[in-house]
Every structure is written in structure tokens, then in C-alpha cells.
Amino acid sequence: MPQSTSAPDKPLTLTRTRWEDTGIRFFPFHVVLGVSLAIPIFIFMRKSMADPDIWWHFRNAQYLLAHHRFPLVDEYSFTAAGASWLPHEWLSEVFYYFAFRVAGLRGVFFLALALIEAIMLGLFYIAYRKSGDIKNSFLATAFAVLLATVSIGPRTLLFGWLCMLVLLNLLRKLEDGEEIRIWVIPALFCLWVNLHGSWLMGMVVFGIVIASGLVEGSWGQLDAVRWAPRQLRRLLITAGASLGALFANPCGYRIVFYPFDLAFRQKMGINHVDEWMSIDFHTPRGKLALIFLLTIILLAVLSPRRWKLNELLFVFLGLYMSLTYVRLLFLGALLITPILASHIKLLPPYQKEIDKPALNCVILTTALVFLLIKTPGPAQLENKITSVYPVRAVEYMKSHSIRGRMLNEYLWGGYLIWNNPDLPVFIDGRADIFDHTGVFKDYMAAVSIQDSFAILDKYHVNLVLVSPGSATSYLLKNNSGWNIKYQDDMSVLFEKR
Structure with missing residues (x-):
């Protein structure tokens, strides 16, 4: 067959x-x-919205557009005022x-x-x-x-x-x-x-x-x-x-x-x-x-x-x-x-x-919906700033017209420059001018409590704004020459007696 x-x-x-x-x-x-x-x-x-330098970048651009010239000397600090920038x-x-x-x-x-x-x-x-x-x-x-x-x-x-x-x-x-x-x-x-x-x-x-x-x-x-x-x-x-x-x-x-x-x-x-x-x-x-x-x-x-x-x-x-x-x-x-x-x-x-176009469509649609839902609003971005910077302390200083020569934390300098421009800072993220003038070295000595009081006296500092858990805060809380002017969970403001 x-x-x-x-x-x-x-x-x-x-x-x-x-x-x-x-x-x-x-x-x-x-x-x-x-x-x-x-x-x-x-x-x-x-x-990652709370970059410490963006604030003084704002101030530089604001100065340029307002005066139609570039900021060529420091006008934001009292420690390096007039230094070339x-x-x-x-x-x-x-x-x-x-x-x-x-x-x-x-x-x-x-x-x-x-x-x-x-x-x-x-x-x-x-x-x-x-x-x-x-x-x-x-x-x-x-x-x-x-x-x-x-x-x-x-x-x-x-x-x-x-x-x-x-x-x-x-x-x-x-x-x-x-x-x-x-x-x-x-x-x-x-x-x-x-x-x-x-x-x-x-x-x-x-x-x-x-x-x-x-x-x-x-x-x-x-x-x-x-x-x-x-x-x-x-x-x-x-x-x-x-x-x-x-x-x-x-x-x-x-x-x-x-x-x-x-x-x-x-x-x-x-x-x-x-x-x-x-x-x-x-x-x-x-x-x-x-x-x-x-x-x-x-x-x-x-x-x-x-x-x-x-x-x-x-x-x-x-x-x-x-x-x-x-x-x-x-x-x-x-x-x-x-x-x-x-x-x-x-x-x-x-x-x-x-390739699976239907699956691709589902993924792209899901991603688009996620982006729309999770895009932060103004309040969310402000909350992020509040969680990183001394927002309430700055509001207190402005409302009470606090003036003086203030030692501040390095990462807060830019925020202070933009949000409280009438109070010059000790230091901020423009590390170059503070390095060239020796201020950065003095700042590190002050916050590491190696020679804090000598540095404060050198620059005639009468205000200090630092985080509550910092070594500087501990030092000043235990010194009779300083008292707490304002405090919250983010920052503490000391004033010299």
C-alpha cells in the first residue's frame, strides 16, 4: 500500500x-x-526640588534684569562684601x-x-x-x-x-x-x-x-x-x-x-x-x-x-x-x-x-495618567521647601524686623539671600568668593566648634541661625552669653545677650 x-x-x-x-x-x-x-x-x-543654590541664581538674574549689568562684586553677604564675583x-x-x-x-x-x-x-x-x-x-x-x-x-x-x-x-x-x-x-x-x-x-x-x-x-x-x-x-x-x-x-x-x-x-x-x-x-x-x-x-x-x-x-x-x-x-x-x-x-x-501595539498603548496610557496625577502642585512644592529650609524662622525675622550680623548654615545661605534680602548672610553656595577671602575656612572652624566664639567675635556676629541638632546649637544653648530668640523643628535662632 x-x-x-x-x-x-x-x-x-x-x-x-x-x-x-x-x-x-x-x-x-x-x-x-x-x-x-x-x-x-x-x-x-x-x-529633588530643594537645591540650595537656585535661590542665589534667582537673585543674580533679578539683579541683571533690573540693573542691566552683571553683578561683579558680592552684595549678598557681610563677610565678603565687595569681593570680586x-x-x-x-x-x-x-x-x-x-x-x-x-x-x-x-x-x-x-x-x-x-x-x-x-x-x-x-x-x-x-x-x-x-x-x-x-x-x-x-x-x-x-x-x-x-x-x-x-x-x-x-x-x-x-x-x-x-x-x-x-x-x-x-x-x-x-x-x-x-x-x-x-x-x-x-x-x-x-x-x-x-x-x-x-x-x-x-x-x-x-x-x-x-x-x-x-x-x-x-x-x-x-x-x-x-x-x-x-x-x-x-x-x-x-x-x-x-x-x-x-x-x-x-x-x-x-x-x-x-x-x-x-x-x-x-x-x-x-x-x-x-x-x-x-x-x-x-x-x-x-x-x-x-x-x-x-x-x-x-x-x-x-x-x-x-x-x-x-x-x-x-x-x-x-x-x-x-x-x-x-x-x-x-x-x-x-x-x-x-x-x-x-x-x-x-x-x-x-x-x-x-511587537504588541495593544500592550504598548496600555503602557503609554498608564504612564500619561501617572504623570498627570503625580505632577506636583504649588502647595506640594512649597511643602518640599518647608521641609528643607528655615521658612518659618525667616517669616519670624521679617515680621519682627530682625537685623544684625548673622551666622547661618552653608546650605541655607541661598534661601536667605532670596527670601530675606535685607539681612546679609555669613556664607552661601558661592564657595569661590568665600574660599578666596578666607571666610569658608573661618566658617568651618565656627561650625565644628573648634574656635567658634573667636570666629563669632571676629565678624561681630550677634545672630546665629542653625538647625536644632547641630553642634553650634548645642554650644550656644549651653552658653550664658546667648539666648534663643526663635525655635521650631527646622531651625533655632540665637541672639547675643
């Missing part, structure tokens, strides 16, 4: 309905990933001040949120363009978001990191052989120097890209390709033009040299301000940085993809800066994330055929 023969198996193919194709177009997977990055940034931002972040200050004038604290919240979202989503884009792998780019960027929490908040630094992101994308295009308008780079540095002093790191990054093309060869897993003479000439001219563009600022060479002043002269600020400390691996953020470091080591050992010389130098720079200064974990994330994305293969590649 003859056996029946069956047709050979055909490969299984997935066919899509017209609705599914439309759904993918309107609810694409990469948008879902982008929103998945945006949500945690939004959550972190809700908790550089408006090295003036343009960022104006943007934040306008946001505040238009919509109050909500305006500041939305501006800072827009900046950090643009940076992280832009980083996601660069990682994807470099690696061609949307899923692993998302994974690398999600880790970068965690590292970036060190600078989430209304900070002028965010404008600097946004400029860094633009530079990295331009350099990526250059590396990939895409045509770019090379004049954009000097224009970027001209803008950057007026926004924030982090332009110096941009120059270092640009220099690394140029230097990496001066040699050619292969060493183990490392490759380098020499620039063509025409390319190198264009890059060197662009670098020279970028250096020249830095001097297009209100104070010329002084603002250009400011980052070097910070690095080599402002020792008290570098040694005592938390964000300038080296990474502490005992903290959650330190453990994240350690995971970041170990991941890079594993990639170097296990990844089959070869390394480019500029990638290796970016990793060295990013790790050095991140581990040396907590503040620069953000920079490390910007430099290393695209490289990380191109080496890791922890997730399978994206397949359009198995």
Missing part, C-alpha cells in the same frame, strides 16, 4: 493585521522604552529666573525636568545610534539614570550636560562618517561658556577625539585609525575656533580661567562640599558606581567587539572623574553609556514581528 507523502514544512511566518501595523506606527516600542526612562526621572525630580553661569540663571517668574516653583520644576529628560532621552538615542540595539541601549541608559540622580534638580549644571550631549552626538556623527556642519561646534562652546563652567570637560572630550586619530594600529582588542590630513586640518581649525569662542562672555578671559581657579585654588569648597567628595562605596550611590566599574571590566574581558582608542580614553576619563568627584558621576554616565550599549548583549534584539 503506497504511503502518502506530506508537503514539506513551511517556515512559520507571523502575519499582522492592518490594525497591528497601524498600532506599531502610533505606539512604537522605542517610545515605550523612552517613556520607561522618563518615569523614574520624573519620580526622582519630585524629590564672576557671573560664570549667568545665562542658565536667566532661564531659571524666567521660569520662576512665569510659573513660580512649578515653572522651575518643569524646566529642570525638561532638561534632565532631554539629556537622558538624548543619551538613549546616541547609545542606540552607536550600538544599533534598542533594548541593550535602554538597559545601559536606565543604569545611567540611576547615576545621574546626583544632579537631578533645578541646577545650572544641567545646561552644561545638555551641551555635552550635543557635542557627543556631533562627534558620533563625525566618527560614523556623517557630514556635519563643523561650525556648530564653536557656536556650541560660545553658548556653553555662558551657561556653565563644564565647557572645560567638553574641550577635553573634543581633544580626546582629535588625539585618538593621530595614531593608527591594533593592540590586542584595541584599534586606532588615523585622521586623513583634510579631516585633521578641519578638526584643528574647529578646535582653535572653539577656543576663541570661549572669550565671547561678559568677563572675557576671567570666565575662561574660572574652571582652573575652581580646580586649583578653591580648596575649601572641594574638600568640604559633599558633592566634591570622592565616591564612598559604602553608600547606595557608591555601590552603583562599583557595579558600573565591574561591568566595564567584564566587558573588556568578555565582549567580542573590538574597542576604539577614543572609547577607551572616554572610559578612563569617565571613571576617573566619577570616582574622584561624586558630582561628576553624571559625566561618567554620559561618556560611558553609549560605549556600554555597544558592548553588552544581555537582551535579545528587538523584533518588530512580535
Whole structure:
């Protein structure tokens, strides 16, 4: 009896309905990933509105717009009054001040949120363009978001990191052989120097890209390709033009040299301000940085993809800066994330055929509803400020016309400058002028109760505003020469008898 023969198996193919194709177009997977990055940034931002420096940035911008000239000497403190001051972040200050004038604290919240979202989503884009792998780019960027929490908040630094992101994308295009308008780079540095002093790191990054093309060869897993003479000439001219563009600022060479002043002269600020400390691996953020470091080591050992010389130098720079200064974990994330994305293969590649537009739609709708519900109102933002600053003490001092020479906590100085401008502060977040004048050193001696009364006498201090649990508070409570003028759970105001 003859056996029946069956047709050979055909490969299984997935066919899509017209609705599914439309759904993918309107609810694409990469948008879902982008929103998945945006949500945690939004959550972190809700908790990080109380940046101590934003207040004196407001005051600087207010002064500029009211007097049509830059504040070039200190007018906010009695300890460094008249000391030279550089408006090295003036343009960022104006943007934040306008946001505040238009919509109050909500305006500041939305501006800072827009900046950090643009940076992280832009980083996601660069990682994807470099690696061609949307899923692993998302994974690398999600880790970068965690590292970036060190600078989430209304900070002028965010404008600097946004400029860094633009530079990295331009350099990526250059590396990939895409045509770019090379004049954009000097224009970027001209803008950057007026926004924030982090332009110096941009120059270092640009220099690394140029230097990496001066040699050619292969060493183990490392490759380098020499620039063509025409390319190198264009890059060197662009670098020279970028250096020249830095001097297009209100104070010329002084603002250009400011980052070097910070690095080599402002020792008290570098040694005592938390964000300038080296990474502490005992903290959650330190453990994240350690995971970041170990991941890079594993990639170097296990990844089959070869390394480019500029990638290796970016990793060295990013790790050095991140581990040396907590503040620069953000920079490390910007430099290393695209490289990380191109080496890791922890997730399978994206397949359009198995995309689920209905699920994408549900996720996007849920995210939108969450954002609408959780967006903080003015009262919530004010409550956040009240939980961090001596709001009620300031109201008391204003209502009772308290005047004098007051020692205040470092992190409260900016708030006092903006909210009680008639009472000059002892110190605030403008660490440079207080470092140069010796005030910062005296302040540290006073609050560490090493030589408190001598410092108070030196500056003729008759008022002290500190937190109730501070060492200074304990010292003055147990000294008959001082009495408590006002106290609440956030602050205590002492007056000299």
C-alpha cells in the first residue's frame, strides 16, 4: 500500500493585521522604552526640588534684569562684601529666573525636568545610534539614570550636560562618517561658556577625539585609525575656533580661567562640599558606581567587539572623574553609556514581528495618567521647601524686623539671600568668593566648634541661625552669653545677650 507523502514544512511566518501595523506606527516600542526612562526621572525630580543654590541664581538674574549689568562684586553677604564675583553661569540663571517668574516653583520644576529628560532621552538615542540595539541601549541608559540622580534638580549644571550631549552626538556623527556642519561646534562652546563652567570637560572630550586619530594600529582588542590630513586640518581649525569662542562672555578671559581657579585654588569648597567628595562605596550611590566599574571590566574581558582608542580614553576619563568627584558621576554616565550599549548583549534584539501595539498603548496610557496625577502642585512644592529650609524662622525675622550680623548654615545661605534680602548672610553656595577671602575656612572652624566664639567675635556676629541638632546649637544653648530668640523643628535662632 503506497504511503502518502506530506508537503514539506513551511517556515512559520507571523502575519499582522492592518490594525497591528497601524498600532506599531502610533505606539512604537522605542517610545515605550523612552517613556520607561522618563518615569523614574520624573519620580526622582519630585524629590529633588530643594537645591540650595537656585535661590542665589534667582537673585543674580533679578539683579541683571533690573540693573542691566552683571553683578561683579558680592552684595549678598557681610563677610565678603565687595569681593570680586564672576557671573560664570549667568545665562542658565536667566532661564531659571524666567521660569520662576512665569510659573513660580512649578515653572522651575518643569524646566529642570525638561532638561534632565532631554539629556537622558538624548543619551538613549546616541547609545542606540552607536550600538544599533534598542533594548541593550535602554538597559545601559536606565543604569545611567540611576547615576545621574546626583544632579537631578533645578541646577545650572544641567545646561552644561545638555551641551555635552550635543557635542557627543556631533562627534558620533563625525566618527560614523556623517557630514556635519563643523561650525556648530564653536557656536556650541560660545553658548556653553555662558551657561556653565563644564565647557572645560567638553574641550577635553573634543581633544580626546582629535588625539585618538593621530595614531593608527591594533593592540590586542584595541584599534586606532588615523585622521586623513583634510579631516585633521578641519578638526584643528574647529578646535582653535572653539577656543576663541570661549572669550565671547561678559568677563572675557576671567570666565575662561574660572574652571582652573575652581580646580586649583578653591580648596575649601572641594574638600568640604559633599558633592566634591570622592565616591564612598559604602553608600547606595557608591555601590552603583562599583557595579558600573565591574561591568566595564567584564566587558573588556568578555565582549567580542573590538574597542576604539577614543572609547577607551572616554572610559578612563569617565571613571576617573566619577570616582574622584561624586558630582561628576553624571559625566561618567554620559561618556560611558553609549560605549556600554555597544558592548553588552544581555537582551535579545528587538523584533518588530512580535511587537504588541495593544500592550504598548496600555503602557503609554498608564504612564500619561501617572504623570498627570503625580505632577506636583504649588502647595506640594512649597511643602518640599518647608521641609528643607528655615521658612518659618525667616517669616519670624521679617515680621519682627530682625537685623544684625548673622551666622547661618552653608546650605541655607541661598534661601536667605532670596527670601530675606535685607539681612546679609555669613556664607552661601558661592564657595569661590568665600574660599578666596578666607571666610569658608573661618566658617568651618565656627561650625565644628573648634574656635567658634573667636570666629563669632571676629565678624561681630550677634545672630546665629542653625538647625536644632547641630553642634553650634548645642554650644550656644549651653552658653550664658546667648539666648534663643526663635525655635521650631527646622531651625533655632540665637541672639547675643
